[in-house]
Amino acid sequence: MAFPQGKAVAAAWAAPVALLALWQVACLSGLFPPQVLVPPSVVAQALADMAASGELQRHVGDSLYRLLVASPSARARAWSSARRWRCRGWSKPCCRRFS
Known part of the structure; x- marks a missing residue:
């Protein structure tokens, strides 16, 4: 390429x-007004300040943790719960048909 x-x-x-x-x-x-739209120069300065203080790395690490660990775990629990709920009571005939 x-x-x-x-x-x-x-x-x-x-x-x-x-x-x-x-x-x-x-x-x-x-x-x-600055409360509605902050200039890009202010955003760049805040980014540089956060990177220099180490705060940016901490926040990126927290976000990666949520993305890679917490999100799949929550999805797995929700899927498991939905499967258990789906095959109870009024929906049992449907579960038998599609299982």
Whole structure:
């Protein structure tokens, strides 16, 4: 697979850079109050501060734990509970038919 060169790279970066510039200008012009839309420069500074303090790594670790451990565990418990619930009472004839 060949990597894009020259104009293709510039074209690929044009839309994201234009969007960031438009976002920054919209925020600095007062079009949106800071409580509604924070400028990207403030977001980048907060990201750098969190990375420097180690807080970002802790939050990323917590999110990865939830994604890789807690979420599959919760899905397995929900699936198990749903299977037990489905084959009780009024739904038994359906369970016999489809099992």
